[in-house]
Amino acid sequence: MLKQQLINSSKYDVKCPYEMNPEGICIHNTANDASAQNERDNVNREDNNAEVSFHIAIDDIESIQLIPFNRNTWHAGDGGNGQGNRKYISIEICYSKSGGDRFNKAEAMAARVVAKLLNDYGWGIDKVKAHRDFSNKNCPHRTDMNNLKQMIQSELNGSSANNSNNASISTSDLYRVRKSWGDASTQKGSYSNFNNAKIECDKNYGYSIYNSNGIKVYPVTTPVPPTPPISTSTDSEVKRYSENGKCTITVDAINFRDKPSTDEGVIQGQYYNNESVNYDLVVITEKYIWISWIGGNGSRRYMPITQKSNNEKWAYCV
Ligand SMILES: [Zn+2]
Known part of the structure:
Protein backbone atom coordinates (compact mmCIF):
# COMPACT_ATOMS: atom_id res chain seq x y z
CA MET A 1 0.00 0.00 0.00
CA ALA A 161 -12.84 -7.34 11.38
CA ASN A 162 -10.33 -8.67 8.85
CA ASN A 163 -7.87 -9.50 11.57
CA SER A 164 -10.36 -11.51 13.52
CA ASN A 165 -10.74 -15.14 12.51
CA ASN A 166 -14.48 -14.89 12.34
CA ALA A 167 -15.21 -16.10 8.82
CA SER A 168 -18.78 -14.86 9.00
CA ILE A 169 -17.64 -11.26 8.91
CA SER A 170 -17.54 -10.04 5.38
CA THR A 171 -14.10 -8.84 4.40
CA SER A 172 -15.46 -6.69 1.61
CA ASP A 173 -17.68 -4.29 3.49
CA LEU A 174 -20.50 -2.58 1.67
CA TYR A 175 -21.62 0.88 2.70
CA ARG A 176 -25.37 1.32 2.36
CA VAL A 177 -26.98 4.73 2.24
CA ARG A 178 -30.37 4.55 3.94
CA LYS A 179 -32.63 6.47 6.25
CA SER A 180 -32.37 3.70 8.79
CA TRP A 181 -30.86 0.23 8.76
CA GLY A 182 -34.24 -1.38 9.29
CA ASP A 183 -35.83 0.38 6.33
CA ALA A 184 -34.13 -1.13 3.28
CA SER A 185 -36.69 0.46 0.97
CA THR A 186 -35.09 3.87 1.55
CA GLN A 187 -31.72 2.66 0.27
CA LYS A 188 -30.11 5.10 -2.18
CA GLY A 189 -27.27 2.79 -3.06
CA SER A 190 -24.56 0.52 -1.72
CA TYR A 191 -20.89 1.24 -2.21
CA SER A 192 -17.64 -0.58 -1.58
CA ASN A 193 -15.91 2.79 -1.36
CA PHE A 194 -16.85 4.72 1.75
CA ASN A 195 -16.09 8.05 0.14
CA ASN A 196 -18.57 7.40 -2.67
CA ALA A 197 -21.20 6.43 -0.12
CA LYS A 198 -20.49 9.65 1.70
CA ILE A 199 -21.00 11.73 -1.44
CA GLU A 200 -24.41 10.09 -1.97
CA CYS A 201 -25.31 10.41 1.69
CA ASP A 202 -24.45 14.10 1.82
CA LYS A 203 -26.87 14.73 -1.04
CA ASN A 204 -29.78 13.27 0.91
CA TYR A 205 -30.93 14.99 4.06
CA GLY A 206 -31.69 12.62 6.90
CA TYR A 207 -29.77 9.69 5.40
CA SER A 208 -26.92 7.75 6.98
CA ILE A 209 -24.32 5.21 5.94
CA TYR A 210 -24.49 1.70 7.42
CA ASN A 211 -21.78 -0.95 7.14
CA SER A 212 -22.53 -4.61 6.41
CA ASN A 213 -23.18 -5.26 10.07
CA GLY A 214 -25.89 -2.60 10.16
CA ILE A 215 -23.76 -0.24 12.21
CA LYS A 216 -24.20 3.42 11.40
CA VAL A 217 -20.79 4.72 10.39
CA TYR A 218 -21.75 8.16 9.08
CA PRO A 219 -22.62 10.78 10.12
CA VAL A 220 -21.21 9.87 13.47
CA THR A 221 -22.53 12.06 16.22
CA THR A 222 -19.70 13.21 18.37
CA PRO A 223 -20.20 11.85 21.84
CA VAL A 224 -20.82 14.62 24.32
CA PRO A 225 -18.10 14.52 26.94
CA PRO A 226 -19.36 14.01 30.47
CA THR A 227 -20.15 17.24 32.24
CA PRO A 228 -17.50 17.90 34.82
CA PRO A 229 -18.85 18.10 38.35
CA ILE A 230 -19.97 21.60 39.26
CA SER A 231 -16.85 23.23 40.58
CA THR A 232 -16.76 23.22 44.30
CA SER A 233 -15.71 26.34 46.04
CA THR A 234 -12.09 27.21 45.57
CA ASP A 235 -12.38 29.73 48.37
CA SER A 236 -12.41 27.71 51.55
CA GLU A 237 -12.76 29.15 55.01
CA VAL A 238 -9.59 29.69 57.00
CA LYS A 239 -11.05 30.92 60.31
CA ARG A 240 -13.84 32.92 61.95
CA TYR A 241 -14.05 34.88 65.17
CA SER A 242 -16.53 37.11 67.02
CA GLU A 243 -15.97 40.82 66.73
CA ASN A 244 -18.44 43.65 67.06
CA GLY A 245 -17.99 46.65 64.82
CA LYS A 246 -19.37 48.88 62.13
CA CYS A 247 -18.24 48.95 58.50
CA THR A 248 -18.80 51.81 56.05
CA ILE A 249 -18.71 50.96 52.36
CA THR A 250 -16.01 52.88 50.44
CA VAL A 251 -16.66 51.47 46.96
CA ASP A 252 -19.75 51.81 44.74
CA ALA A 253 -21.45 48.68 46.09
CA ILE A 254 -20.73 45.30 47.68
CA ASN A 255 -22.95 42.23 47.44
CA PHE A 256 -23.75 40.31 50.58
CA ARG A 257 -24.50 36.60 50.55
CA ASP A 258 -25.93 33.72 52.57
CA LYS A 259 -22.51 32.00 52.73
CA PRO A 260 -18.96 33.39 52.91
CA SER A 261 -18.18 32.25 49.36
CA THR A 262 -18.46 34.06 46.03
CA ASP A 263 -18.90 30.65 44.35
CA GLU A 264 -21.47 29.07 46.61
CA GLY A 265 -23.04 31.95 48.44
CA VAL A 266 -26.25 33.34 46.95
CA ILE A 267 -26.44 37.11 46.70
CA GLN A 268 -29.01 38.49 49.15
CA GLY A 269 -28.57 42.21 48.53
CA GLN A 270 -26.10 45.10 48.33
CA TYR A 271 -24.75 47.84 50.47
CA TYR A 272 -23.84 51.03 48.64
CA ASN A 273 -21.15 53.66 48.98
CA ASN A 274 -21.22 55.42 52.37
CA GLU A 275 -23.82 53.05 53.82
CA SER A 276 -22.89 51.34 57.07
CA VAL A 277 -23.61 47.94 58.54
CA ASN A 278 -23.06 46.60 62.07
CA TYR A 279 -21.41 43.19 62.30
CA ASP A 280 -20.73 40.65 65.06
CA LEU A 281 -18.57 38.10 63.26
CA VAL A 282 -15.50 38.07 61.01
CA VAL A 283 -14.84 35.20 58.60
CA ILE A 284 -11.55 34.80 56.78
CA THR A 285 -11.45 32.68 53.64
CA GLU A 286 -8.54 32.06 51.30
CA LYS A 287 -9.56 34.99 49.10
CA TYR A 288 -11.48 37.47 51.25
CA ILE A 289 -12.09 38.88 54.69
CA TRP A 290 -15.86 38.87 55.35
CA ILE A 291 -17.97 40.57 57.95
CA SER A 292 -21.16 38.89 59.06
CA TRP A 293 -24.37 39.85 60.83
CA ILE A 294 -27.87 38.52 61.39
CA GLY A 295 -30.19 40.00 58.76
CA GLY A 296 -33.70 41.29 59.31
CA ASN A 297 -35.23 37.88 58.52
CA GLY A 298 -33.02 36.17 61.12
CA SER A 299 -30.58 34.64 58.60
CA ARG A 300 -26.85 35.24 58.73
CA ARG A 301 -25.37 37.48 56.02
CA TYR A 302 -21.79 37.62 54.82
CA MET A 303 -20.12 40.47 52.95
CA PRO A 304 -16.52 40.55 51.66
CA ILE A 305 -14.74 43.73 52.62
CA THR A 306 -11.11 42.96 51.78
CA GLN A 307 -9.64 41.08 48.83
CA LYS A 308 -6.58 39.35 50.25
CA SER A 309 -4.58 38.86 47.00
CA ASN A 310 -3.89 42.60 46.68
CA ASN A 311 -5.08 43.75 50.11
CA GLU A 312 -7.78 45.85 48.44
CA LYS A 313 -10.20 47.19 51.06
CA TRP A 314 -13.82 47.94 50.14
CA ALA A 315 -15.01 49.19 53.50
CA TYR A 316 -13.77 51.14 56.48
CA CYS A 317 -14.40 49.36 59.76
CA VAL A 318 -14.38 50.63 63.32
ZN1 LIG B 1 0.11 21.75 5.42
Missing part, protein backbone atom coordinates in the same frame (compact mmCIF):
# COMPACT_ATOMS: atom_id res chain seq x y z
CA LEU A 2 2.91 2.30 0.79
CA LYS A 3 5.58 2.47 -1.86
CA GLN A 4 9.00 3.46 -0.58
CA GLN A 5 11.05 5.77 -2.75
CA LEU A 6 13.38 7.48 -0.33
CA ILE A 7 15.14 10.67 -1.29
CA ASN A 8 18.89 10.65 -1.75
CA SER A 9 20.52 10.51 1.69
CA SER A 10 22.75 13.43 0.70
CA LYS A 11 19.62 15.53 1.09
CA TYR A 12 18.95 14.45 4.68
CA ASP A 13 20.88 17.38 6.16
CA VAL A 14 18.40 19.78 4.59
CA LYS A 15 15.17 17.80 4.39
CA CYS A 16 15.21 15.61 7.52
CA PRO A 17 18.22 16.44 9.70
CA TYR A 18 16.97 15.08 13.03
CA GLU A 19 16.25 11.60 14.29
CA MET A 20 12.64 11.16 15.29
CA ASN A 21 10.50 8.96 17.45
CA PRO A 22 7.09 9.58 15.90
CA GLU A 23 4.19 10.46 18.19
CA GLY A 24 1.42 10.98 15.68
CA ILE A 25 0.35 11.79 12.13
CA CYS A 26 -0.13 15.25 10.62
CA ILE A 27 -2.41 15.71 7.60
CA HIS A 28 -1.80 18.25 4.83
CA ASN A 29 -3.25 19.18 1.46
CA THR A 30 -0.71 20.10 -1.22
CA ALA A 31 -2.83 23.04 -2.45
CA ASN A 32 -1.68 22.26 -5.99
CA ASP A 33 -2.47 19.75 -8.70
CA ALA A 34 0.77 17.77 -8.86
CA SER A 35 0.86 13.97 -8.60
CA ALA A 36 2.40 12.13 -5.65
CA GLN A 37 5.36 11.18 -7.85
CA ASN A 38 5.95 14.82 -8.78
CA GLU A 39 5.69 15.87 -5.13
CA ARG A 40 8.27 13.29 -4.16
CA ASP A 41 10.61 14.10 -7.06
CA ASN A 42 10.43 17.79 -6.25
CA VAL A 43 11.77 17.22 -2.73
CA ASN A 44 14.54 15.02 -4.14
CA ARG A 45 15.60 17.57 -6.77
CA GLU A 46 19.29 18.40 -6.45
CA ASP A 47 18.78 22.17 -6.40
CA ASN A 48 15.87 22.04 -3.94
CA ASN A 49 17.45 23.19 -0.68
CA ALA A 50 14.32 24.54 0.98
CA GLU A 51 13.62 23.27 4.47
CA VAL A 52 10.28 21.93 3.33
CA SER A 53 9.58 18.20 3.35
CA PHE A 54 7.08 15.48 4.26
CA HIS A 55 7.11 11.74 4.77
CA ILE A 56 4.37 10.59 2.43
CA ALA A 57 2.64 11.95 -0.68
CA ILE A 58 -0.66 10.37 -1.67
CA ASP A 59 -2.68 10.72 -4.85
CA ASP A 60 -5.48 8.76 -6.47
CA ILE A 61 -3.23 5.91 -7.59
CA GLU A 62 -0.35 5.59 -5.13
CA SER A 63 1.19 6.49 -1.79
CA ILE A 64 4.89 7.24 -1.82
CA GLN A 65 7.05 7.39 1.29
CA LEU A 66 10.08 9.58 0.62
CA ILE A 67 11.56 10.02 4.09
CA PRO A 68 12.05 7.35 6.77
CA PHE A 69 9.75 7.62 9.77
CA ASN A 70 12.70 7.77 12.14
CA ARG A 71 13.73 11.14 10.72
CA ASN A 72 11.88 14.46 11.08
CA THR A 73 10.37 16.51 8.25
CA TRP A 74 9.74 20.24 7.83
CA HIS A 75 6.00 20.52 7.35
CA ALA A 76 4.15 21.90 10.35
CA GLY A 77 5.37 25.49 10.45
CA ASP A 78 5.98 25.26 14.19
CA GLY A 79 9.71 25.89 14.19
CA GLY A 80 12.92 23.95 14.59
CA ASN A 81 11.86 22.38 17.86
CA GLY A 82 8.13 22.26 17.13
CA GLN A 83 6.11 19.24 18.14
CA GLY A 84 4.76 18.91 14.59
CA ASN A 85 8.09 19.25 12.83
CA ARG A 86 9.97 17.00 15.22
CA LYS A 87 7.45 14.34 16.28
CA TYR A 88 4.83 13.85 13.57
CA ILE A 89 4.71 11.75 10.43
CA SER A 90 3.60 14.15 7.71
CA ILE A 91 1.19 13.22 4.94
CA GLU A 92 0.43 15.32 1.89
CA ILE A 93 -2.84 14.61 0.08
CA CYS A 94 -2.48 15.60 -3.59
CA TYR A 95 -4.74 17.40 -6.05
CA SER A 96 -6.40 19.51 -3.37
CA LYS A 97 -6.23 22.69 -5.45
CA SER A 98 -8.90 21.54 -7.90
CA GLY A 99 -10.47 18.78 -5.84
CA GLY A 100 -12.87 16.48 -7.66
CA ASP A 101 -12.78 12.75 -8.16
CA ARG A 102 -9.01 12.23 -8.12
CA PHE A 103 -8.75 14.24 -4.90
CA ASN A 104 -11.57 12.23 -3.29
CA LYS A 105 -9.75 9.05 -4.27
CA ALA A 106 -6.51 10.42 -2.85
CA GLU A 107 -8.31 11.18 0.41
CA ALA A 108 -9.77 7.67 0.54
CA MET A 109 -6.27 6.28 -0.04
CA ALA A 110 -4.94 8.52 2.72
CA ALA A 111 -7.56 7.11 5.09
CA ARG A 112 -6.28 3.60 4.36
CA VAL A 113 -2.63 4.59 4.77
CA VAL A 114 -3.31 6.43 8.04
CA ALA A 115 -5.34 3.49 9.37
CA LYS A 116 -2.43 1.18 8.58
CA LEU A 117 0.05 3.49 10.33
CA LEU A 118 -2.21 3.73 13.38
CA ASN A 119 -2.35 -0.05 13.50
CA ASP A 120 1.40 -0.38 12.99
CA TYR A 121 2.19 2.02 15.80
CA GLY A 122 -0.66 0.89 18.05
CA TRP A 123 -2.15 4.38 18.09
CA GLY A 124 -5.75 5.57 18.33
CA ILE A 125 -7.49 8.04 16.05
CA ASP A 126 -6.58 10.83 18.50
CA LYS A 127 -3.04 10.67 17.11
CA VAL A 128 -4.25 12.15 13.82
CA LYS A 129 -3.77 15.91 13.67
CA ALA A 130 -4.12 18.66 11.07
CA HIS A 131 -1.36 21.04 10.03
CA ARG A 132 -3.46 23.86 11.51
CA ASP A 133 -3.23 22.21 14.91
CA PHE A 134 0.43 23.17 14.98
CA SER A 135 0.56 26.56 13.31
CA ASN A 136 -1.61 29.28 11.91
CA LYS A 137 -2.10 27.92 8.41
CA ASN A 138 -5.34 26.93 6.77
CA CYS A 139 -4.14 23.44 5.95
CA PRO A 140 -5.55 21.04 5.02
CA HIS A 141 -7.66 23.57 3.12
CA ARG A 142 -9.92 21.04 1.39
CA THR A 143 -9.95 17.97 3.62
CA ASP A 144 -12.61 18.03 6.33
CA MET A 145 -10.78 16.48 9.26
CA ASN A 146 -13.96 15.11 10.83
CA ASN A 147 -14.88 13.33 7.62
CA LEU A 148 -11.35 12.05 7.16
CA LYS A 149 -11.31 10.70 10.70
CA GLN A 150 -14.60 8.92 10.06
CA MET A 151 -13.10 7.36 6.94
CA ILE A 152 -10.02 6.32 8.91
CA GLN A 153 -12.20 4.91 11.68
CA SER A 154 -14.21 2.84 9.26
CA GLU A 155 -10.93 1.55 7.79
CA LEU A 156 -9.87 0.64 11.32
CA ASN A 157 -13.19 -1.07 11.99
CA GLY A 158 -12.84 -2.97 8.73
CA SER A 159 -9.27 -4.05 9.40
CA SER A 160 -10.07 -5.25 12.90
Whole structure:
Protein backbone atom coordinates (compact mmCIF):
# COMPACT_ATOMS: atom_id res chain seq x y z
CA MET A 1 0.00 0.00 0.00
CA LEU A 2 2.91 2.30 0.79
CA LYS A 3 5.58 2.47 -1.86
CA GLN A 4 9.00 3.46 -0.58
CA GLN A 5 11.05 5.77 -2.75
CA LEU A 6 13.38 7.48 -0.33
CA ILE A 7 15.14 10.67 -1.29
CA ASN A 8 18.89 10.65 -1.75
CA SER A 9 20.52 10.51 1.69
CA SER A 10 22.75 13.43 0.70
CA LYS A 11 19.62 15.53 1.09
CA TYR A 12 18.95 14.45 4.68
CA ASP A 13 20.88 17.38 6.16
CA VAL A 14 18.40 19.78 4.59
CA LYS A 15 15.17 17.80 4.39
CA CYS A 16 15.21 15.61 7.52
CA PRO A 17 18.22 16.44 9.70
CA TYR A 18 16.97 15.08 13.03
CA GLU A 19 16.25 11.60 14.29
CA MET A 20 12.64 11.16 15.29
CA ASN A 21 10.50 8.96 17.45
CA PRO A 22 7.09 9.58 15.90
CA GLU A 23 4.19 10.46 18.19
CA GLY A 24 1.42 10.98 15.68
CA ILE A 25 0.35 11.79 12.13
CA CYS A 26 -0.13 15.25 10.62
CA ILE A 27 -2.41 15.71 7.60
CA HIS A 28 -1.80 18.25 4.83
CA ASN A 29 -3.25 19.18 1.46
CA THR A 30 -0.71 20.10 -1.22
CA ALA A 31 -2.83 23.04 -2.45
CA ASN A 32 -1.68 22.26 -5.99
CA ASP A 33 -2.47 19.75 -8.70
CA ALA A 34 0.77 17.77 -8.86
CA SER A 35 0.86 13.97 -8.60
CA ALA A 36 2.40 12.13 -5.65
CA GLN A 37 5.36 11.18 -7.85
CA ASN A 38 5.95 14.82 -8.78
CA GLU A 39 5.69 15.87 -5.13
CA ARG A 40 8.27 13.29 -4.16
CA ASP A 41 10.61 14.10 -7.06
CA ASN A 42 10.43 17.79 -6.25
CA VAL A 43 11.77 17.22 -2.73
CA ASN A 44 14.54 15.02 -4.14
CA ARG A 45 15.60 17.57 -6.77
CA GLU A 46 19.29 18.40 -6.45
CA ASP A 47 18.78 22.17 -6.40
CA ASN A 48 15.87 22.04 -3.94
CA ASN A 49 17.45 23.19 -0.68
CA ALA A 50 14.32 24.54 0.98
CA GLU A 51 13.62 23.27 4.47
CA VAL A 52 10.28 21.93 3.33
CA SER A 53 9.58 18.20 3.35
CA PHE A 54 7.08 15.48 4.26
CA HIS A 55 7.11 11.74 4.77
CA ILE A 56 4.37 10.59 2.43
CA ALA A 57 2.64 11.95 -0.68
CA ILE A 58 -0.66 10.37 -1.67
CA ASP A 59 -2.68 10.72 -4.85
CA ASP A 60 -5.48 8.76 -6.47
CA ILE A 61 -3.23 5.91 -7.59
CA GLU A 62 -0.35 5.59 -5.13
CA SER A 63 1.19 6.49 -1.79
CA ILE A 64 4.89 7.24 -1.82
CA GLN A 65 7.05 7.39 1.29
CA LEU A 66 10.08 9.58 0.62
CA ILE A 67 11.56 10.02 4.09
CA PRO A 68 12.05 7.35 6.77
CA PHE A 69 9.75 7.62 9.77
CA ASN A 70 12.70 7.77 12.14
CA ARG A 71 13.73 11.14 10.72
CA ASN A 72 11.88 14.46 11.08
CA THR A 73 10.37 16.51 8.25
CA TRP A 74 9.74 20.24 7.83
CA HIS A 75 6.00 20.52 7.35
CA ALA A 76 4.15 21.90 10.35
CA GLY A 77 5.37 25.49 10.45
CA ASP A 78 5.98 25.26 14.19
CA GLY A 79 9.71 25.89 14.19
CA GLY A 80 12.92 23.95 14.59
CA ASN A 81 11.86 22.38 17.86
CA GLY A 82 8.13 22.26 17.13
CA GLN A 83 6.11 19.24 18.14
CA GLY A 84 4.76 18.91 14.59
CA ASN A 85 8.09 19.25 12.83
CA ARG A 86 9.97 17.00 15.22
CA LYS A 87 7.45 14.34 16.28
CA TYR A 88 4.83 13.85 13.57
CA ILE A 89 4.71 11.75 10.43
CA SER A 90 3.60 14.15 7.71
CA ILE A 91 1.19 13.22 4.94
CA GLU A 92 0.43 15.32 1.89
CA ILE A 93 -2.84 14.61 0.08
CA CYS A 94 -2.48 15.60 -3.59
CA TYR A 95 -4.74 17.40 -6.05
CA SER A 96 -6.40 19.51 -3.37
CA LYS A 97 -6.23 22.69 -5.45
CA SER A 98 -8.90 21.54 -7.90
CA GLY A 99 -10.47 18.78 -5.84
CA GLY A 100 -12.87 16.48 -7.66
CA ASP A 101 -12.78 12.75 -8.16
CA ARG A 102 -9.01 12.23 -8.12
CA PHE A 103 -8.75 14.24 -4.90
CA ASN A 104 -11.57 12.23 -3.29
CA LYS A 105 -9.75 9.05 -4.27
CA ALA A 106 -6.51 10.42 -2.85
CA GLU A 107 -8.31 11.18 0.41
CA ALA A 108 -9.77 7.67 0.54
CA MET A 109 -6.27 6.28 -0.04
CA ALA A 110 -4.94 8.52 2.72
CA ALA A 111 -7.56 7.11 5.09
CA ARG A 112 -6.28 3.60 4.36
CA VAL A 113 -2.63 4.59 4.77
CA VAL A 114 -3.31 6.43 8.04
CA ALA A 115 -5.34 3.49 9.37
CA LYS A 116 -2.43 1.18 8.58
CA LEU A 117 0.05 3.49 10.33
CA LEU A 118 -2.21 3.73 13.38
CA ASN A 119 -2.35 -0.05 13.50
CA ASP A 120 1.40 -0.38 12.99
CA TYR A 121 2.19 2.02 15.80
CA GLY A 122 -0.66 0.89 18.05
CA TRP A 123 -2.15 4.38 18.09
CA GLY A 124 -5.75 5.57 18.33
CA ILE A 125 -7.49 8.04 16.05
CA ASP A 126 -6.58 10.83 18.50
CA LYS A 127 -3.04 10.67 17.11
CA VAL A 128 -4.25 12.15 13.82
CA LYS A 129 -3.77 15.91 13.67
CA ALA A 130 -4.12 18.66 11.07
CA HIS A 131 -1.36 21.04 10.03
CA ARG A 132 -3.46 23.86 11.51
CA ASP A 133 -3.23 22.21 14.91
CA PHE A 134 0.43 23.17 14.98
CA SER A 135 0.56 26.56 13.31
CA ASN A 136 -1.61 29.28 11.91
CA LYS A 137 -2.10 27.92 8.41
CA ASN A 138 -5.34 26.93 6.77
CA CYS A 139 -4.14 23.44 5.95
CA PRO A 140 -5.55 21.04 5.02
CA HIS A 141 -7.66 23.57 3.12
CA ARG A 142 -9.92 21.04 1.39
CA THR A 143 -9.95 17.97 3.62
CA ASP A 144 -12.61 18.03 6.33
CA MET A 145 -10.78 16.48 9.26
CA ASN A 146 -13.96 15.11 10.83
CA ASN A 147 -14.88 13.33 7.62
CA LEU A 148 -11.35 12.05 7.16
CA LYS A 149 -11.31 10.70 10.70
CA GLN A 150 -14.60 8.92 10.06
CA MET A 151 -13.10 7.36 6.94
CA ILE A 152 -10.02 6.32 8.91
CA GLN A 153 -12.20 4.91 11.68
CA SER A 154 -14.21 2.84 9.26
CA GLU A 155 -10.93 1.55 7.79
CA LEU A 156 -9.87 0.64 11.32
CA ASN A 157 -13.19 -1.07 11.99
CA GLY A 158 -12.84 -2.97 8.73
CA SER A 159 -9.27 -4.05 9.40
CA SER A 160 -10.07 -5.25 12.90
CA ALA A 161 -12.84 -7.34 11.38
CA ASN A 162 -10.33 -8.67 8.85
CA ASN A 163 -7.87 -9.50 11.57
CA SER A 164 -10.36 -11.51 13.52
CA ASN A 165 -10.74 -15.14 12.51
CA ASN A 166 -14.48 -14.89 12.34
CA ALA A 167 -15.21 -16.10 8.82
CA SER A 168 -18.78 -14.86 9.00
CA ILE A 169 -17.64 -11.26 8.91
CA SER A 170 -17.54 -10.04 5.38
CA THR A 171 -14.10 -8.84 4.40
CA SER A 172 -15.46 -6.69 1.61
CA ASP A 173 -17.68 -4.29 3.49
CA LEU A 174 -20.50 -2.58 1.67
CA TYR A 175 -21.62 0.88 2.70
CA ARG A 176 -25.37 1.32 2.36
CA VAL A 177 -26.98 4.73 2.24
CA ARG A 178 -30.37 4.55 3.94
CA LYS A 179 -32.63 6.47 6.25
CA SER A 180 -32.37 3.70 8.79
CA TRP A 181 -30.86 0.23 8.76
CA GLY A 182 -34.24 -1.38 9.29
CA ASP A 183 -35.83 0.38 6.33
CA ALA A 184 -34.13 -1.13 3.28
CA SER A 185 -36.69 0.46 0.97
CA THR A 186 -35.09 3.87 1.55
CA GLN A 187 -31.72 2.66 0.27
CA LYS A 188 -30.11 5.10 -2.18
CA GLY A 189 -27.27 2.79 -3.06
CA SER A 190 -24.56 0.52 -1.72
CA TYR A 191 -20.89 1.24 -2.21
CA SER A 192 -17.64 -0.58 -1.58
CA ASN A 193 -15.91 2.79 -1.36
CA PHE A 194 -16.85 4.72 1.75
CA ASN A 195 -16.09 8.05 0.14
CA ASN A 196 -18.57 7.40 -2.67
CA ALA A 197 -21.20 6.43 -0.12
CA LYS A 198 -20.49 9.65 1.70
CA ILE A 199 -21.00 11.73 -1.44
CA GLU A 200 -24.41 10.09 -1.97
CA CYS A 201 -25.31 10.41 1.69
CA ASP A 202 -24.45 14.10 1.82
CA LYS A 203 -26.87 14.73 -1.04
CA ASN A 204 -29.78 13.27 0.91
CA TYR A 205 -30.93 14.99 4.06
CA GLY A 206 -31.69 12.62 6.90
CA TYR A 207 -29.77 9.69 5.40
CA SER A 208 -26.92 7.75 6.98
CA ILE A 209 -24.32 5.21 5.94
CA TYR A 210 -24.49 1.70 7.42
CA ASN A 211 -21.78 -0.95 7.14
CA SER A 212 -22.53 -4.61 6.41
CA ASN A 213 -23.18 -5.26 10.07
CA GLY A 214 -25.89 -2.60 10.16
CA ILE A 215 -23.76 -0.24 12.21
CA LYS A 216 -24.20 3.42 11.40
CA VAL A 217 -20.79 4.72 10.39
CA TYR A 218 -21.75 8.16 9.08
CA PRO A 219 -22.62 10.78 10.12
CA VAL A 220 -21.21 9.87 13.47
CA THR A 221 -22.53 12.06 16.22
CA THR A 222 -19.70 13.21 18.37
CA PRO A 223 -20.20 11.85 21.84
CA VAL A 224 -20.82 14.62 24.32
CA PRO A 225 -18.10 14.52 26.94
CA PRO A 226 -19.36 14.01 30.47
CA THR A 227 -20.15 17.24 32.24
CA PRO A 228 -17.50 17.90 34.82
CA PRO A 229 -18.85 18.10 38.35
CA ILE A 230 -19.97 21.60 39.26
CA SER A 231 -16.85 23.23 40.58
CA THR A 232 -16.76 23.22 44.30
CA SER A 233 -15.71 26.34 46.04
CA THR A 234 -12.09 27.21 45.57
CA ASP A 235 -12.38 29.73 48.37
CA SER A 236 -12.41 27.71 51.55
CA GLU A 237 -12.76 29.15 55.01
CA VAL A 238 -9.59 29.69 57.00
CA LYS A 239 -11.05 30.92 60.31
CA ARG A 240 -13.84 32.92 61.95
CA TYR A 241 -14.05 34.88 65.17
CA SER A 242 -16.53 37.11 67.02
CA GLU A 243 -15.97 40.82 66.73
CA ASN A 244 -18.44 43.65 67.06
CA GLY A 245 -17.99 46.65 64.82
CA LYS A 246 -19.37 48.88 62.13
CA CYS A 247 -18.24 48.95 58.50
CA THR A 248 -18.80 51.81 56.05
CA ILE A 249 -18.71 50.96 52.36
CA THR A 250 -16.01 52.88 50.44
CA VAL A 251 -16.66 51.47 46.96
CA ASP A 252 -19.75 51.81 44.74
CA ALA A 253 -21.45 48.68 46.09
CA ILE A 254 -20.73 45.30 47.68
CA ASN A 255 -22.95 42.23 47.44
CA PHE A 256 -23.75 40.31 50.58
CA ARG A 257 -24.50 36.60 50.55
CA ASP A 258 -25.93 33.72 52.57
CA LYS A 259 -22.51 32.00 52.73
CA PRO A 260 -18.96 33.39 52.91
CA SER A 261 -18.18 32.25 49.36
CA THR A 262 -18.46 34.06 46.03
CA ASP A 263 -18.90 30.65 44.35
CA GLU A 264 -21.47 29.07 46.61
CA GLY A 265 -23.04 31.95 48.44
CA VAL A 266 -26.25 33.34 46.95
CA ILE A 267 -26.44 37.11 46.70
CA GLN A 268 -29.01 38.49 49.15
CA GLY A 269 -28.57 42.21 48.53
CA GLN A 270 -26.10 45.10 48.33
CA TYR A 271 -24.75 47.84 50.47
CA TYR A 272 -23.84 51.03 48.64
CA ASN A 273 -21.15 53.66 48.98
CA ASN A 274 -21.22 55.42 52.37
CA GLU A 275 -23.82 53.05 53.82
CA SER A 276 -22.89 51.34 57.07
CA VAL A 277 -23.61 47.94 58.54
CA ASN A 278 -23.06 46.60 62.07
CA TYR A 279 -21.41 43.19 62.30
CA ASP A 280 -20.73 40.65 65.06
CA LEU A 281 -18.57 38.10 63.26
CA VAL A 282 -15.50 38.07 61.01
CA VAL A 283 -14.84 35.20 58.60
CA ILE A 284 -11.55 34.80 56.78
CA THR A 285 -11.45 32.68 53.64
CA GLU A 286 -8.54 32.06 51.30
CA LYS A 287 -9.56 34.99 49.10
CA TYR A 288 -11.48 37.47 51.25
CA ILE A 289 -12.09 38.88 54.69
CA TRP A 290 -15.86 38.87 55.35
CA ILE A 291 -17.97 40.57 57.95
CA SER A 292 -21.16 38.89 59.06
CA TRP A 293 -24.37 39.85 60.83
CA ILE A 294 -27.87 38.52 61.39
CA GLY A 295 -30.19 40.00 58.76
CA GLY A 296 -33.70 41.29 59.31
CA ASN A 297 -35.23 37.88 58.52
CA GLY A 298 -33.02 36.17 61.12
CA SER A 299 -30.58 34.64 58.60
CA ARG A 300 -26.85 35.24 58.73
CA ARG A 301 -25.37 37.48 56.02
CA TYR A 302 -21.79 37.62 54.82
CA MET A 303 -20.12 40.47 52.95
CA PRO A 304 -16.52 40.55 51.66
CA ILE A 305 -14.74 43.73 52.62
CA THR A 306 -11.11 42.96 51.78
CA GLN A 307 -9.64 41.08 48.83
CA LYS A 308 -6.58 39.35 50.25
CA SER A 309 -4.58 38.86 47.00
CA ASN A 310 -3.89 42.60 46.68
CA ASN A 311 -5.08 43.75 50.11
CA GLU A 312 -7.78 45.85 48.44
CA LYS A 313 -10.20 47.19 51.06
CA TRP A 314 -13.82 47.94 50.14
CA ALA A 315 -15.01 49.19 53.50
CA TYR A 316 -13.77 51.14 56.48
CA CYS A 317 -14.40 49.36 59.76
CA VAL A 318 -14.38 50.63 63.32
ZN1 LIG B 1 0.11 21.75 5.42
